[in-house]
Amino acid sequence: MPVIPLGESIPQDTAHAVSVSLPTWQANIGYEEGQDWVTSRMVTGYPRFFVHKSIDAFARDVAAAFGRPGQRAMLFATASAARRCLDFMRQRLSGQSSGQLSGQLSVVDLALDTSKDISPLLKQLSPTISGVIFPQESFPVAKQYWQHTGDGVSSRRAEFSHELFKHGQLVAVKEQQSHTPPEKLIRGPKRYSRTAAAGGTHTNSSEAKAVAPSSEIPEEANESFRFLEERFGRNLDLTQVAKAKSAIRRRIAGSLSGEADMNDEAKLDAKSNSRGMESLDETDVLLYPCGMNAIFNAHRALLATLGAYKSISFGFPYVDTLKIIQKFGPGCVFYGHASSEELDDLERLLKDGQRFLALFVEFPGNPLLTCPDLKRIRKLADEFNFAVVVDETIGTFANVNVLQYADIVVSSLTKIFSGGSNVMGGCTVLNPEGRHYHPLKKAFEEQIYENTYWPEDILFMERNSRDFANRVKRINTNAEAICEILRVNSTVKDVYYPKYNPSKPNYEAVRLPDGGYGGLLSIVFTHPQQAQEFYDHMDTAKGPSLGTNFTLCSPYVLLAHYQELDWAAQYGVDPDLVRVSVGLEETEELQQLFQKALAAAEAVSIA
Structure with a gap:
């Protein structure tokens, strides 16, 4: 395949691409x-690490309308998420005087202007945006919150809401309550602006700024807005969104199989459950705008339910999972090898009286594909009363059943569940047979869960995931075929894959009867230069993310841990590791691509 140019989206020409x-x-x-x-x-860029241009454009207009010169904005779907970000920033900027800080950090909440004539569709949709406004120099702190928590708006939500904002349909909540005349219009295309000469009224500088021009919107803007509604209405019948959401949740719970869509009532009513728990139903599945947001809210629910105790991060973690439990709560104890010796050490701490909130673990781990002993972890959790949170993104619930050992299972639906690399999503699954089920469910329902998954994203996710199970089977087959080539090549030092790792028995303990070993593998070469030549000569997509329908390569450790390579190396994570997410290509074609790249690695002259 032709190499995708540097900086282009993966897939190409995809407005909301994930890689x-x-x-x-x-x-x-x-x-x-x-x-x-x-x-x-x-x-x-990869969402959470790169602020999408649609989001950035909207944030700039919000900052221009409500901020001061030199300020920026970070956008969230709800007022509560924005205030969590605000609290996070205040804690980390506490070196400034409180008066100075309060003057520089603020939140504006935007909602539909119900005083105007708006369509039934918009009334039902009722989009909201909350912006945290801060000085430019504080952006890295705001970005930390955005990246770690996944609370930020999706690019599709931002794109749609920005149009409403431009047309005066999305306004500051306090403004639509008081109906104060606007001080100034938003900064945006001049054709949407209405000047004072055309009848605009200015407030004095002490009054709050507003974003909404008057209801006398120029005809060009009206035409643009009608197109927006027509386009959105065609693609987003809200009754279909409810069905799509239900179909996704049932697909995750295991009771919707094959290629059934959300209108296949016969299969929606099916009682079979691949997770092996008859008591599990779709209400135990909560959907989030991204996988990290599912983890963040699982942690919040545990703190609200079980108390403010440290957590355990077990196994080499995805970077932001560790950051969440380090920064949002009492902290954590970190075990980076996921070994039986580390479980021995944890057991000693527990027997000495130390209490923990929860143990967070990935199954398998990323990027070494290590599989921890979930059975022993569950036994310790039951004996010493802590919760177990398992991230099954890489194993996928088409291959493994980890819910039996977890209180909460989390997964990034962005990955193989979608496969299309064009929409984000995440989920938590509560174990209805777990000892903490009832208090956790109550906490989610009454305190934690907010419906922030944007409807247009839901529709994309539902469509993409219809053939999830069949795609996983093909990818399993392709990944094993590639491993066989790599394992006999002279330049390859190690191949990390659940089928071949020493921790394979732990994987087999939860592998489903027709499950495979997944589509993710990692390669360590004998010499760093061989890794670089292999990567440069791979004729596949190359960028961040995993679980795409196409093969995707990444020097994962460089991308995820560039500032802490020595730290990662302590846990056996080679800085020159190449991670491969295997796709749906024809097996022979894929083998040829790998053979070509391996030949380039073999040609490297080692002094």
Whole structure:
């Protein structure tokens, strides 16, 4: 396949793509170091790490309307999420005087202006946006919250809401309550503006700024807005959204199989359950706008339910999972190898009286595909009364059943469940047979859960996931075929894959009868230069993310841990590791691509 140019979206020409092309080893380093030859060419990036241009454009208009010169905005779907970000920033900017800080950090809540004539569709949809406004120099702190929690708005929500904002349909909540005349219009295309000469009224500078022009919107703007509604109405019948959401949840619970869509009532009523729990139903599945947001809210629910205790991070973790339990609560104890010796040490701590909130673990881990002993972890949790949270994103519930050992299972639906690399999503699944089920369910229902998954994203996710199970089977087959090639190549030092790892018995303990070993594998070469040549000569998509329908390569450790490579190496994670997410290509075609890249690695002259 032709190499996707540096900085282009993966897939190409996809407005809401989840990955971005970094086609050479040096491009990945350039990205991590912020080098202009890379960053200036990026049309998009991985969400949470890269603020999508649709989101950034909206945030700039919000800052211009409600902030001061030199300020920026970060956008969230709800007022509560924005205030969590505000609290996070205040804690980390506490070196400033309280008076100075309060003057520089603020929140504006935007909602539909119900005083105007709006369509039934918009009334039902009732979009909201809350913006945290802060000085430009505080952006890295705001970005930490955005990245770690996944609370930020999706690019589709931002794109739609920005149009409402431009047309005066989305206004500051306090403004629509008081109906104060606007001080100024938003900064945006001039054709949407209404000047004072055309009848605009200015407030004095002490009054709050508003974003809504008067209801006398120019005809061009009206035409644009009608198109927006027509386009949205065609693609987003809200009754279909409810069905789509239900179909996703049932698909996750295991009671919707095959390629059934949300209108297949016969299969929607099916009682079979691949997770092996008859008591599990769709109400135990909660959907989130991304996988990290599912983890963040699982942690919040546990703190609300079980108390403010430290957690345990078991096994080498995805970077933001560790950051969540380190930064949002009392902290954590970290075990980076997921070994039986570390479980021995944990058991000693527990027997000495130390109490923990929860143990967070990935199954398998990323990027070494290590599989911890879930059975022993569950036994310790039951004996010493802590919860178990298992991230099954890589194993996938088409291959493994980990719910039997967990109180909460979390997963990034962005990955293989979707496969299309064009929509984000996440979920938590509560174990209805778990000892903490009832208090957790109550906490989610009464305190934690907010419906922030944007309807247009839901529709994309439902469509993408209809053939999830069949795609997983093919990807399993392809990944095993690639492993067989890699394992006999002279340049390859290690291949990490659940089928071949020493922890394979732990994987087999939860593998479903027709499950495979997944589509993710990692390669360590004998010499770093071989890894670089292999990567540069791989004729596949190359960029962040995993679980795509197409094969996707990444020098994962460089991207995820560039500032802490020595720390990662302590846990056996090689800085030059190449991670491969295997796709749906024809097996022979894929084998040829790998053989070609391996030949380039073999040609490297080692002194």
